Amino acid sequence: MKIALLVLLLAISGIQCSVSQAQTLSSYNIIWSSQSRNSSESMPCGGGDIGLNVWVEKGELLFYMAQSGVFDENNASLKAGRVRIKLSPNPFEGKTFRQELSLQDGHVKIHGANGALTADVRVWVDVYRPVIHVDIQSNKATKVEATYETWRTKDRVSKGEANKANTWKHMFSGEVTSFRDTINFQSNSVLFYHQNRATTVFDMAVKQQGLEASKEQLYNPMKDLIFGGTMLGQNMRPAGKTTGKYVDTDFDGWKLASVLPARSHAIAVYLHSDTVKNVAEWQTGVRQLIVDATKSEKTALPKTLDWWKQFWNRSSIFIQPDGPDTSLATWQVGRNYQLFRYMLGCNALGKWPTKFNGGLFTYDPVFTNKNDTLSPDFRNWGGGTHTAQNQRLVYFPMLKSGDFDLMKPQFDFYLRILKTAELRTKHYWGHEGASFTEQIENFGLPNPAEYGYKRPADYDRGMEYNRWLEYLWDTSLEFCLMMLDEERYTGNDISAYIPFIESCLTFFDQHYQYLARKRGASALDEKKQLVIYPGSAAETYKMAYNPSSTVAGLTTVLTRLLELPDSYLNDQKRKTWTEMLRRIPPISFREFDGHVTISPAKLWERINNTESPQLYPVFPWGTYGLGKPGLDTAINTYKYDPDVVRQISHVGWRQHNIFAARLGLTDEAARLTTLKLGNSGRRFPAFWGPGFDWTPDHNWGGAGMIGLQEMLMQTDGKVIRLLPAWPRNWDVTFKLHAPYNTTVEGRFVNGKVEKLTVTPAERTKDVILPDFK
Numbered sequence: 001m002k003i004a005l006l007v008l009l010l011a012i013s014g015i016q017c018s019v020s021q022a023q024t025l026s027s028y029n030i031i032w033s034s035q036s037r038n039s040s041e042s043m044p045c046g047g048g049d050i051g052l053n054v055w056v057e058k059g060e061l062l063f064y065m066a067q068s069g070v071f072d073e074n075n076a077s078l079k080a081g082r083v084r085i086k087l088s089p090n091p092f093e094g095k096t097f098r099q100e101l102s103l104q105d106g107h108v109k110i111h112g113a114n115g116a117l118t119a120d121v122r123v124w125v126d127v128y129r130p131v132i133h134v135d136i137q138s139n140k141a142t143k144v145e146a147t148y149e150t151w152r153t154k155d156r157v158s159k160g161e162a163n164k165a166n167t168w169k170h171m172f173s174g175e176v177t178s179f180r181d182t183i184n185f186q187s188n189s190v191l192f193y194h195q196n197r198a199t200t201v202f203d204m205a206v207k208q209q210g211l212e213a214s215k216e217q218l219y220n221p222m223k224d225l226i227f228g229g230t231m232l233g234q235n236m237r238p239a240g241k242t243t244g245k246y247v248d249t250d251f252d253g254w255k256l257a258s259v260l261p262a263r264s265h266a267i268a269v270y271l272h273s274d275t276v277k278n279v280a281e282w283q284t285g286v287r288q289l290i291v292d293a294t295k296s297e298k299t300a301l302p303k304t305l306d307w308w309k310q311f312w313n314r315s316s317i318f319i320q321p322d323g324p325d326t327s328l329a330t331w332q333v334g335r336n337y338q339l340f341r342y343m344l345g346c347n348a349l350g351k352w353p354t355k356f357n358g359g360l361f362t363y364d365p366v367f368t369n370k371n372d373t374l375s376p377d378f379r380n381w382g383g384g385t386h387t388a389q390n391q392r393l394v395y396f397p398m399l400k401s402g403d404f405d406l407m408k409p410q411f412d413f414y415l416r417i418l419k420t421a422e423l424r425t426k427h428y429w430g431h432e433g434a435s436f437t438e439q440i441e442n443f444g445l446p447n448p449a450e451y452g453y454k455r456p457a458d459y460d461r462g463m464e465y466n467r468w469l470e471y472l473w474d475t476s477l478e479f480c481l482m483m484l485d486e487e488r489y490t491g492n493d494i495s496a497y498i499p500f501i502e503s504c505l506t507f508f509d510q511h512y513q514y515l516a517r518k519r520g521a522s523a524l525d526e527k528k529q530l531v532i533y534p535g536s537a538a539e540t541y542k543m544a545y546n547p548s549s550t551v552a553g554l555t556t557v558l559t560r561l562l563e564l565p566d567s568y569l570n571d572q573k574r575k576t577w578t579e580m581l582r583r584i585p586p587i588s589f590r591e592f593d594g595h596v597t598i599s600p601a602k603l604w605e606r607i608n609n610t611e612s613p614q615l616y617p618v619f620p621w622g623t624y625g626l627g628k629p630g631l632d633t634a635i636n637t638y639k640y641d642p643d644v645v646r647q648i649s650h651v652g653w654r655q656h657n658i659f660a661a662r663l664g665l666t667d668e669a670a671r672l673t674t675l676k677l678g679n680s681g682r683r684f685p686a687f688w689g690p691g692f693d694w695t696p697d698h699n700w701g702g703a704g705m706i707g708l709q710e711m712l713m714q715t716d717g718k719v720i721r722l723l724p725a726w727p728r729n730w731d732v733t734f735k736l737h738a739p740y741n742t743t744v745e746g747r748f749v750n751g752k753v754e755k756l757t758v759t760p761a762e763r764t765k766d767v768i769l770p771d772f773k
Contacts, residue, residue: 048125054108068347080192105305151249165378195279200220227271238256240255248375319732332679356394381693397709421435424445446469484564532545541607545601598617612659644656658707
């Protein structure tokens with residue numbers, strides 16, 4: 001590697017990449033020339049905070065609807081229902097069919113021809129309002145039926161495996177009821193909603209965990225929540241009810257039908273979720289949504305198209321852009337990177353983060369696990385349950401892609417439950433700081449099943465009684481790092497996040513001194529450093545002493561916090577965090593066949609899972625990497641630590657592609673990233689999974705995005721290292737974001753950097769190019 005200023009200056013000189021971004025993006029559109037067999041062969045579509053699974057089956061258009069932040073009494077994330085649309089006469093009963101996901105527009109477009117009859121359907125979601133649109137144009141007049149279908153028409157008892165979709169989980173031995181929705185015709189529309197009962201799983205969790213005295217101070221997102229919507233169509237009227245069974249689930253349907261045949265039809269579904277005192281107030285919100293949407297009907301589509309245009313203009317990675325060969329694995333990597341980023345973009349304006357276990361795009365579960373013959377609401381690992389180790393992989397790639405607005409729902413999630421996490425710490429242990437467990441609910445308490453339904457009477461009430469999760473508190477530090485990265489990348493004011501970051505740090509400082517005093521007379525070791533015991537290196541090395549992942553995390557977050565401008569920290573704060581930084585113990589090491597490696601911890605009692613936390617000092621913490629001391633030790637860890645070697649894989653949340661990229665192991669990074677971002681094996685190429693979680697597996701896709709970005713560009717402070725682990729035979733055109741309001745655009749072809757633009761230009765001096773020989 002070397003700094004190549006002369007090369008850069010010659011390369012950038014105002015030249016823009018010659019490949020048209022829109023043209024290249026359109027080559028990634030997914031096009032199907034045959035109809036789907038079932039919902040597993042659906043296409044994602046969405047915008048704002050809505051996700052749809054769209055498919056055509058047996059001549060009928062169907063789509064599942066999902067909206068961010070919809071949680072029932074059991075904290076399951078419910079679908080908004082399913083819509084079925086049929087035309088008569090039917091253009092989709094002929095031999096000509098085409099369904100296309102248009103990435104540039106964020107739309108699904110469907111074309112059918114049956115003899116002389118042709119029709120075009122466009123399915124799209126208003127980015128700025130929770131409104132789903134279906135626009136139909138045909139060359140001859142047709143009638144249209146639109147049926148709202150739901151399986152939640154009666155109360156159902158949820159048992160065993162079914163409770164994996166909610167907060168109770170399958171370990172709960174009692175009876176759980178999934179309550180029915182309310183659905184009816186209202187004038188010329190179908191109105192549907194779910195009103196949460198007064199008592200929810202939140203109440204059980206508070207009682208279980210001994211926090212009744214603080215209950216009114218705890219955040220409860222399920223309280224008074226009503227969600228649902230209304231479906232209506234242009235010149236359509238109620239046409240009766242239907243019943244049926246789709247895959248494994250009985251359903252009822254409420255049908256709207258066109259009054260007269262026409263060449264043009266428009267159907268809209270308005271989704272509304274709100275915390276209100278009664279249904280009348282919720283219905284007022286629905287009516288207001290319809291009024292607002294009607295006023296904006298001429299501008300909604302242009303503004304949505306413009307939003308997607310700006311989204312795609314932020315960043316891109318196009319591999320083999322000049323000669324797309326869809327059979328090439330490398331081309332598929334670039335295409336699937338863009339497809340998954342599109343799926344993330346569908347929840348850009350959501351109040352709640354995109355869930356790692358399917359996001360907004362789950363479908364009938366039997367197509368993910370043949371044993372799960374359950375309703376379309378099912379997903380493994382819960383709806384309101386937050387698993388930080390998985391969620392972080394969904395959100396880290398948004399930094400280099402420049403999707404900072406998409407990160408807000410994840411950050412706000414933590415801000416909403418910060419007070420709860422601090423109250424837990426004070427209640428159980430009597431000191432300050434926020435205790436965020438690994439399996440945490442959207443109301444801020446540990447998942448009740450992971451907390452333990454059967455606990456020893458004398459077990460610490462603040463702890464999860466769980467062999468995987470005990471003493472695992474440091475995953476919140478990764479979100480601290482993301483918040484600090486947002487400030488470094490954009491210069492945005494992150495004052496709102498500083499209390500969260502400081503509270504996370506305070507917990508570790510005070511809690512481990514508290515634990516040390518319980519064991520003896522001294523709060524610190526002989527070197528005046530914290531004794532992080534018992535700790536946990538991810539879920540793998542348990543009852544650990546000074547786990548290296550925690551040590552690296554605390555060191556990095558403290559260092560980055562102290563590097564913030566003076567406006568964020570006064571002198572006393574700087575003194576406090578500087579003193580804590582001095583108290584952080586060092587990373588530990590061990591040897592294999594004479595090779596020094598990073599140790600998972602100084603000591604541990606058992607190995608419980610299959611993660612590689614000894615490489616977390618490489619990613620996400622950046623303690624080791626290209627151009628930094630100890631690179632050989634980190635490489636040794638990847639190559640010679642037998643625990644790591646056994647675990648190397650591309651499946652699910654595994655991060656070995658990221659580790660390899662950060663260590664400059666080009667061939668290994670390329671191999672694993674090609675597997676990670678290869679076609680999913682399902683009809684939609686980016687519906688990976690289930691991995692260890694569910695389908696579509698969003699932490700699988702996120703880890704793939706991160707690995708590809710790190711192969712292409714790595715940053716450290718002001719240094720921008722280009723192509724650090726990029727194969728010479730992978731042609732690429734790209735635009736990525738770097739710290740300090742910087743974008744880097746380039747074109748690498750035939751082993752040479754042909755064009756490069758760094759904005760602002762003065763950041764050119766900070767770029768390092770590889771010395772290809």
